[in-house]
Each structure stands twice: as C-alpha cells, then as structure tokens.
Amino acid sequence: MKNVEDVYKLSPLQRELLARPSSSPEPRVEHLQWSFRGELDEAALEGALKELVRRHTALRTALFTQGLPEPMQVVRAQVDPTVERHDLTGLPEAEQTARIEQHLATQRERGLNLIAAPLAGLTLFRTSQAMGTCVFGYSPLVLDRASARICVKELFQLYKATREKSEAGLEPGQPFRKYVAWLEQQDSREAEVRFREALHGLPPSMLSERAGTQELPGASDWLTQQLVLSTSESETVQTFLRKNKVGLGTLVQAAWAVLLRLQTGHADTRFGVYSPGRPAGTPWSEVMVGGLANTLPRRISVPSEGNLLRWLRGLHADLSAWQSADGVSSAQVRQWLGVPEGAPLFQSVVSTEELAEDDVLVPLARGLGFQPPAVPLSAPAHPLTVGVVSAARVSLRLTYDTRRFESLAIIHLTGQLHGLLVGMTTQPEQDLSALLQSTEEPPRVTASSSRELGPRELQALLARHPAVRQVTVTQGPQGLVSHVVPAPRPGAGKKLDFSLFFFADDGGGSERYRLYLEAGKFADQNGFSAVWSPERHFHEHGGLYPNPAVLNAALATVTKNVGLRAGSVVLPLQSPFRVAEEWSIVDNLSKGRAGISIASGWVPNDFAFAPENYANKREVMFRNLDLVQRLWRGESIPAKDGVGNDITLRVFPRPVQEELPIWVTCAGGLDLFEKTGRDGYHMLTSLLGQSLEDALQKTGVYQTHLRNAGHDPSKRVATLMMHTFLGKDTQEVLHKVREPLTSYLASHVHLMQTMAKSLNLQVDINEPKWVRYVASFAFERYYRTGALIGTPTSCLPMVDRIIEGGVNEVACFIDFGVETDDVLESLVHLAELKRLVDDEALRTRHVLNEYLDERLPGARPAVTFNVVEALPAVA
The missing domain is CATH 3.30.559.30 (Nonribosomal peptide synthetase, condensation domain)
Structure with missing residues (x-):
C-alpha cells in the first residue's frame, strides 16, 4: 500500500462517534482560535504546521468504512498540510466577524472528508496588514479538546523555533495506536461489574424540562x-x-x-x-x-x-x-445496563x-x-x-x-x-x-414562551448582580430597556482623584523622557489631578529624576490644567532658598499648579550633598520646610553671605500661589502620620514596606489627628501611591507586567521583607538566592492586594476599598519597567477607570453591560440601561 505507515482498529469511542446519525447534535468539527497582532511569518507558521502533523500519527490519520468488515484507521506516512488563507482586509469589522463565524459554522455542519488526512487544519483570516485570526479546526474522531490544546501549544513552540532558527526541544510524539493497544489489553469485565453495581436500576436524574419538549419542531438551539x-x-x-x-x-x-x-x-x-x-500510571498518555x-x-x-x-x-x-473504566464507550455501558437505544x-x-x-x-x-x-x-x-x-x-x-x-x-x-x-x-x-x-x-417566575432570552429572563439575571437593588426589563419600541436602582455601596459619592507617579529605572535610549512628557500631556487632557516626579540620586532606579523642579518646569510648558508636584523633595539635601526659587519658577510657568511632597531621605549616598544632616534628617526636614514656606510667602530669612556677614534674603520670582501646597511623604511608624495630621499638611504614602491594610489604618490615624488639631479633613488630601497598569484583558495585562513588576519587587528589600512576612515564608531575604523566589510569590499577592492591575472593571473593588479607607487621591505609579508604548496605551484604560469612579450611573451601566457579556457569551441581546433612584410606576 502506498503512503501507509500503519493500519489498526478504531477505539470504542471512535466507533461510537462514527456510528452516530447525522442528526446527532455533536459537531463534526471543533475549533480553537486565537487572534494575532503584529508581524506574522506565514511561511514559518506553515512550516510549523507541517512539522506538527509529522510528529503525531493522529494528525496523519484517515478513517475508512466502505468495503471493510469493520472501520479501520489508516496512518499516512506523509501528509503535506497547508494553511488555508482568507484575506478580509478592507472589509468593515462587522462583516469580517460575520464571515469568520459563517466559515466556522459551515465547517462544523459539513465536517471533514474522513478518508483524506489530515482531519485537522489551520485557517488564517487576515483582517488587516498586521492583525488577524487563526483557527485550528479538528475532527473529534481524531482529537479531543486536551489534545487540540497540546497541538496548538506545540504549533506555537515550533513556530517560535522556526523563526529563531533554533530547536523546539519537544518530546517525541506518541502514536495513538499505543492507546488503542492499551485499551485492548484491559479486562472490560471489571468495568462492567462496576457500572452494573453502581447504576443498575437507577434512572438518570432529570431536571424539569419545557412542557411538550418532544413535540417541538426544528433542530436543537443552544x-x-x-x-x-x-x-x-x-x-x-x-x-x-x-x-x-x-x-x-x-x-x-x-x-x-x-x-x-x-x-x-x-x-x-x-x-x-x-x-x-488518560490512563493513570502511563506517562505516555499525558503527551499523547x-x-x-x-x-x-x-x-x-x-x-x-x-x-x-x-x-x-x-x-x-x-x-x-x-478512572480505570474511562476507556469503555457509552454504547458498552448502555448494553450492560440494558438501556435501549434512544433512551x-x-x-x-x-x-x-x-x-x-x-x-x-x-x-x-x-x-x-x-x-x-x-x-x-x-x-x-x-x-x-x-x-x-x-x-x-x-x-x-x-x-x-x-x-x-x-x-x-x-x-x-x-x-x-x-x-x-x-x-x-x-x-x-x-x-x-x-x-x-x-x-x-x-423563585417561581413565569418564563417567556419564546426560546429567546426575553425581558423576564434578563430581569432575573440582572437581579442577581450585587450592584443592583431593583431592576425591570421591558420591551420598548427600539429594543429592550432596563431601569436599574443601584444597590447602596459604601463610599459611593465620595470623590477620588487620580494622578500619575514616576519613579523609573533609566532604560537608556534616545527618548528617556518620552513617557514622562507624553503621559503628562495625557493626564492634562483627561482630567487627572497631578503628575508626580521624585528626587533620586546616584542610582539607576529612579535615576531619570535627580531634580523634579527641572522636569516639572518642562512639563509646565506643554500642559494647562494638571498639577505639577515633587514626590518628593528630599529637604535635608537642599537649600531652602533653592527649593523656594525653583518651585516658584514652576509655579509661574504653570500659572499656579506647583506642589511638593517632602521627605527626609533614606539612602546614605544621597547625603553626599549634605552629610552633616544625615543623623538628624527628619528634624532638618521640618526645619527647612518652615523656611521654604516663609520664603514662599515673601518673608525675608536671615542668612550669612560669602564673607560671613549676617544678611536677610527674599526669593524671586514671586510665586503665583499664596501658599505652596505641601504633602509629607509618610512611611514606617505612626509618629510621622500623626505629626503630619497635627500640622495640617497633605499626606503621601505608598505600599513600599507596608500592606494595604496598614496604609489604610495609618491614613485613618492621620485624619484623626487632622480633626483633633482643628483641621478640616475634607480640605486635606490623603494620597496613596499604587503600581498601576490597565488593559482590556486581565491575562494580557499580567503577561506585560509580570516580569517588570517581579524585578521591581526583587530590587526593593523593604518590600520583600513585608511580602515574605505576609506569605509566611521563613527565608532570609538578604540571601540573593531567595530574592527572586520571594518576588515571584510576592507578585501574585501584590497585584491582587496592593495594586491597580487588571481591567477598569476588575480594579473597581480595589478603588472602592481605598475610598472606604479614607484615601482621596491615588497616585498611579506607571513607569516600573513596562514598555513605554504599552504604558501609554494603558492610560486610555486608566482614564476609563477614572470616568467610572467619577460617574456612578456610567459605572452601573458599564458593569451591567460587561456582566451580560460575561453571563451570555455570544448570545446577549442589546439592552439600554437607565439608572434611576426609583423604578417607574407600572401603568
């Protein structure tokens, strides 16, 4: 026989699938599909497909039934598959989607030619020069879902290796004949006894069905x-x-x-x-x-x-x-139990x-x-x-x-x-x-008589959402209309500002400040409250930011609305005269948008500017702050000139704002939070070295001391810095942030110590071998419990939590190592989150639309949502 590698019997399951009538609801073809974005090497993809088919006998198998005592499967020695291509570029997006869906539906209905291997294939739909969809279609007669997933994974590995001219390093494929031979060696009598003893005389559990199901015309509708x-x-x-x-x-x-x-x-x-x-104890079955x-x-x-x-x-x-009985077919079980065909x-x-x-x-x-x-x-x-x-x-x-x-x-x-x-x-x-x-x-509710999802069904579905207190759904002239009374929510109506925070590594390149400038302009145009730049010295971490005043002066010339802040000025390193002068320039260039947070510093190397201040850095910080504020107000401050004479000095230019907005960067113990509150300053804190619970507790302490000292908390800002990256899809977001955020966590010892403690890991974080280990664990905990990472909707619970904790501004730390273009793209989704937080009705509509998309994939009807305080009266 030409081009034949092997011939053998079908498995019991294959025989059963092959024998099912054409009216059976099982699809003749199933699909795994994925989209691509960017350059696609079609030649490499087709080469990967050919190698995949060569590796696995199941992909080179054809099924023959005519003229044989029983069906047989024939493994071809060689098969030359090609990628089926469809060019949909230039068509409207809706038509592209419709054509792809129609192609897949037709393939599911018609099936594949069973005598023509391979009974699987790859289809490429190009929707633009750099975008499209790939579909791996296969017959359930030769592949199950797990096997299809293995095939797609190997296809990706082979494609990667082909592009990189490297080895894929895959284990040898396992012939499907090995599984069929294993089945033939099993004693079905044990399985028969097990099924008889367990199921004989026990009818199937039947849930209530529609009345007159058997008489309903037409095919099944899923x-x-x-x-x-x-x-x-x-x-x-x-x-x-x-x-x-x-x-x-x-x-x-x-x-x-x-x-x-x-x-x-x-x-x-x-x-x-x-x-x-997949039989237990047979390693070959896991990769088959x-x-x-x-x-x-x-x-x-x-x-x-x-x-x-x-x-x-x-x-x-x-x-x-x-599991030992998984190899039998339902036809065998039907025979053992005496269940007639059709029952x-x-x-x-x-x-x-x-x-x-x-x-x-x-x-x-x-x-x-x-x-x-x-x-x-x-x-x-x-x-x-x-x-x-x-x-x-x-x-x-x-x-x-x-x-x-x-x-x-x-x-x-x-x-x-x-x-x-x-x-x-x-x-x-x-x-x-x-x-x-x-x-x-x-509850006992009368359903719609139609098979479609009607108003009653959607009303019942929406009523289950925790954001809904009351809901109605009715059929209007233009479609379905829902009136929704939102459920009470702690923190609803409270204001939360969003700002951008920078603290980056120096990634090098010719456009080091592109992200800072472009993100600053985006913040200005989209209602963000401020842009923060730090003061860092002598280290690649944050090395782009040795002077926040200079950077904010640059940003002042290309923005009109957004606040320009230092996060933070390390006052023990600075002359109060220089701080007042530089930030007065920023205030003038920005027409009154300057503000600073102050810090005492913690890195000994930084104190090369003023080594005498290191021992008393916090005391010096507050002393210098007093001088900065007095200079800002126009006071003359005593000083000594170059020859030792006592003089008094004022600074110029005069600022636009009468008072310079002051934040104090707080971390560690409660004393600094308490003092910041007593003195009436704004507060800036982060999750470096403390958990979110600790940060919110300390925010409460700060606000208590504000009130006790006679300050109005509503006129003071409690700002929390959080790592932030948002996108359309949570898994895509995690893929982009996992490596840079893990590296960031590994580089901050204080954060690692906090994470190791919260994870109950008994390791010495000072040993390099443990740092990456803890950082990997920490990432999983941190992105869920201490960051705004995900989609706008998935981040809403975190936003609610920090609002309830008394925070009224979140400083979104965006430059922790993710690619610049990705960060800039993510700002669109961050702005969407901001809009959802600002607009309660918009939030409710958005959340419920996503809820219906999730609950009814591919089948949800369009609904117009009206968010109301009370349901309209029924006529």
Whole structure:
C-alpha cells in the first residue's frame, strides 16, 4: 500500500462517534482560535504546521468504512498540510466577524472528508496588514479538546523555533495506536461489574424540562450562560482544593449532585461526567495526541447528614477509582445496563478543566504576539452541559438546549451552583444537613414562551448582580430597556482623584523622557489631578529624576490644567532658598499648579550633598520646610553671605500661589502620620514596606489627628501611591507586567521583607538566592492586594476599598519597567477607570453591560440601561 505507515482498529469511542446519525447534535468539527497582532511569518507558521502533523500519527490519520468488515484507521506516512488563507482586509469589522463565524459554522455542519488526512487544519483570516485570526479546526474522531490544546501549544513552540532558527526541544510524539493497544489489553469485565453495581436500576436524574419538549419542531438551539467567580471567590475555591487535595472534578460533581438532589428530591443522582480518559500510571498518555476523552454516567449519593469535607474526601477516592473504566464507550455501558437505544443514559453532563499555573501556552502565545486561545465553550452534545474551568479565575458555563430548558431555570441553576461552590469551600466543616437547608430555592417566575432570552429572563439575571437593588426589563419600541436602582455601596459619592507617579529605572535610549512628557500631556487632557516626579540620586532606579523642579518646569510648558508636584523633595539635601526659587519658577510657568511632597531621605549616598544632616534628617526636614514656606510667602530669612556677614534674603520670582501646597511623604511608624495630621499638611504614602491594610489604618490615624488639631479633613488630601497598569484583558495585562513588576519587587528589600512576612515564608531575604523566589510569590499577592492591575472593571473593588479607607487621591505609579508604548496605551484604560469612579450611573451601566457579556457569551441581546433612584410606576 502506498503512503501507509500503519493500519489498526478504531477505539470504542471512535466507533461510537462514527456510528452516530447525522442528526446527532455533536459537531463534526471543533475549533480553537486565537487572534494575532503584529508581524506574522506565514511561511514559518506553515512550516510549523507541517512539522506538527509529522510528529503525531493522529494528525496523519484517515478513517475508512466502505468495503471493510469493520472501520479501520489508516496512518499516512506523509501528509503535506497547508494553511488555508482568507484575506478580509478592507472589509468593515462587522462583516469580517460575520464571515469568520459563517466559515466556522459551515465547517462544523459539513465536517471533514474522513478518508483524506489530515482531519485537522489551520485557517488564517487576515483582517488587516498586521492583525488577524487563526483557527485550528479538528475532527473529534481524531482529537479531543486536551489534545487540540497540546497541538496548538506545540504549533506555537515550533513556530517560535522556526523563526529563531533554533530547536523546539519537544518530546517525541506518541502514536495513538499505543492507546488503542492499551485499551485492548484491559479486562472490560471489571468495568462492567462496576457500572452494573453502581447504576443498575437507577434512572438518570432529570431536571424539569419545557412542557411538550418532544413535540417541538426544528433542530436543537443552544445557548450558554456563564458566571465567573470573583477573584476572592476563585482564590477560596483554589486554596480549598490545594489544601485538602481534592480535585476540581470532585468538588463540582459533588455540588451538582447536591443541586440535583434539591431539584429532584432523590439522594441518589446519576449524570454524565466528561473524563480526559488518560490512563493513570502511563506517562505516555499525558503527551499523547488523539481522541481519549469520554463521557460516561456516574452515580453520586448525597447523604442527608455528615461532615461535608469527610464526604468530599471519600468521594474523591471513589471517583479516582472510576478512572480505570474511562476507556469503555457509552454504547458498552448502555448494553450492560440494558438501556435501549434512544433512551437517555443521562440528561446533564459535568465537565471540568484545571489550567496549571505553570502552563506555558499563555506566556508563549503572548511572546509571539498571539492572544492565547481561550478554553472553548463545551460543544453542544447533551441537553445540559455544566462546564467549570479553573484558571486565573473560576468560571461556570452552562450550555443548554433551549427547546428543552427555559433560560430562566438555567439562570437560577447557575446561581445555585455558584452558591454551592462558594459555600462548600468557605465552610468545608459544615454538616451536609446545613448545606442542604441553606441552598437557595429558585423563585417561581413565569418564563417567556419564546426560546429567546426575553425581558423576564434578563430581569432575573440582572437581579442577581450585587450592584443592583431593583431592576425591570421591558420591551420598548427600539429594543429592550432596563431601569436599574443601584444597590447602596459604601463610599459611593465620595470623590477620588487620580494622578500619575514616576519613579523609573533609566532604560537608556534616545527618548528617556518620552513617557514622562507624553503621559503628562495625557493626564492634562483627561482630567487627572497631578503628575508626580521624585528626587533620586546616584542610582539607576529612579535615576531619570535627580531634580523634579527641572522636569516639572518642562512639563509646565506643554500642559494647562494638571498639577505639577515633587514626590518628593528630599529637604535635608537642599537649600531652602533653592527649593523656594525653583518651585516658584514652576509655579509661574504653570500659572499656579506647583506642589511638593517632602521627605527626609533614606539612602546614605544621597547625603553626599549634605552629610552633616544625615543623623538628624527628619528634624532638618521640618526645619527647612518652615523656611521654604516663609520664603514662599515673601518673608525675608536671615542668612550669612560669602564673607560671613549676617544678611536677610527674599526669593524671586514671586510665586503665583499664596501658599505652596505641601504633602509629607509618610512611611514606617505612626509618629510621622500623626505629626503630619497635627500640622495640617497633605499626606503621601505608598505600599513600599507596608500592606494595604496598614496604609489604610495609618491614613485613618492621620485624619484623626487632622480633626483633633482643628483641621478640616475634607480640605486635606490623603494620597496613596499604587503600581498601576490597565488593559482590556486581565491575562494580557499580567503577561506585560509580570516580569517588570517581579524585578521591581526583587530590587526593593523593604518590600520583600513585608511580602515574605505576609506569605509566611521563613527565608532570609538578604540571601540573593531567595530574592527572586520571594518576588515571584510576592507578585501574585501584590497585584491582587496592593495594586491597580487588571481591567477598569476588575480594579473597581480595589478603588472602592481605598475610598472606604479614607484615601482621596491615588497616585498611579506607571513607569516600573513596562514598555513605554504599552504604558501609554494603558492610560486610555486608566482614564476609563477614572470616568467610572467619577460617574456612578456610567459605572452601573458599564458593569451591567460587561456582566451580560460575561453571563451570555455570544448570545446577549442589546439592552439600554437607565439608572434611576426609583423604578417607574407600572401603568
């Protein structure tokens, strides 16, 4: 036979998939897609595809059925795949999207020619010269979802190696025949006994369906509802799993079983479980590419009482034992249980996936200019699929046939499942009886008769959002209209200013101050309160900023509105005369926009300017501050001239402002916060060497001393400096900031000491080998608990927290090592966050629109939101 490397039988799962009728809801082709931005080497991409196909027998496999006693799979010795290209440049964006979606829908419907390998391919849609979308399409007969993800990861690695003319360093591919041979060696009698004992006589757990489902005309119509757990909820779930060595699959199956018991009234539940199908104890299966995954029925009994955690651990052990039976097909199970063809083995299916923290796919993709492929929504193959994915956050996805399930019912199921997952992981020692009693009962609401998401469904969905107190959704002449009364929120209505803060490394290059100047102009045009520049000497960290007055003078000539501040002037190093003169110049150039924060300094090298002041630097700081303020007001100050004569001096030019706005840079103990409050100055602090909780507590101390000394806190500014970088996508943001922020953290010993303590890491931070180790851990904690890093929406809870803590200005530290162009682009998203904080109605509309996008991916209807104080009266 020509061009044949191997011929062997199909696996039981392949035979079952091949035998399913054309009317079956399973797609004939599934897809993983990603976008790219920047230069794409098409020749290198096609070369990577050819090498990928050469590596894996599953990608060179064709399936033959005609004229054979039984179907066989034939592995071709050579296959020469090419990238299918579509040029969509010049078309409107909406039409580009429509054409891509239509192409994928057609491919899903038609499928692939099973006798023509490869049964997978790569399609490139160019939407502009430097942007586009790539789609990896594959037949479920030769690849499962995990295998497709392996293929895409290797494709990226091969593409990178081809471009760099290096070796990809991949392990040899494993032939799919090895898995089929392993299956043939298994004794199916043990699996048969297990399935018979567990499931015989137990009907599938059936949730209520629409009346007259069987008589509804037309094909199935699928929708997906998604709920993404908050960052704190996700951390709770993931910490519980790690601490108790319980798998995500165990937790979700247990929660679904509890929910089914509540819905059906039966303690014994039966539903389908999607299994990766990779045999335990076989290292080759972890890297194998093929169709290994399977969906089989499981039985879980939910006791009426008993310790929840103990039950979960026992369930985890029991479910692990079932892995030995994952290789059988549902047709075999149907035969063992005596379930006739056409009768359901299960109504609902649970599918879980944990993306490892060390998964190289995401950073690899971003390093190549690709948007990492998302975990695809569950392919519609069953009436209801419950998918849970654990990545940076945990997401729930319920995909359902709208012919059989009312969308309103799925909304309530999603909310109940969310509550169960959070409740079970928050209180794992509770008794099952308490869990069963505490779970929310769905309200009885009449759903829309249409299969579409109507006003009642959307109203129920919106009512679940914590930002909503009351809501209505009605059908208006121009579409759906929602009136929303926002829920009370601590801090709502309080003002928070945003400013930009610089403290950078000297990255070199010919445009060292481009970021400073361009960001300053952006701040000026977008309503930011100020730009801060520090005073640093004799070190590359902050070495761009030896004189903040000079830099602010430059910025004064290209701005009109934004405040120009020093953060900070190290007063023990400076002559009060020079400080008053220089900042008077800035005040004149800016027409009254100058301001300074003062600091006592902490780096001994800096005191080469005034070594005599180091020992008493704080005392000197306040003494010099008094002189600066007097000079600013126009007073004459005693001094000595060059020959020792006593003289009095005033400074020129005269400033525009009668008083120079003064901040005191506070860190460390409470005494400086207390004194700053007593003396009535503004306060500037940061999270270098203190946690956010400590900083907010000290802010409260500062404001208490302001009030006690008779100063009005509403006329004083409490400024908190925070690392800041925002974008459209959280994962893309993390990719851009991870390395520079980790390096920044590693370079600041005080911050490392604080982080090591908060993480309970017993290490000596003075040893270089531990610095990077702690910095990597610190990054994960810091970006969540001490920075504005993410999207405008994801940063809102942090903003609320600092407002509640008494902060009324956040100084956004933006130049900690991220590429200049990326930082400038991120300012657009920071300005969006500022607008959301300034405008409560805009915030509510924005949050609810994103909520619907998230909850109803690809299927949300357009809704016009009106934010009101009270719902309109019903006519």
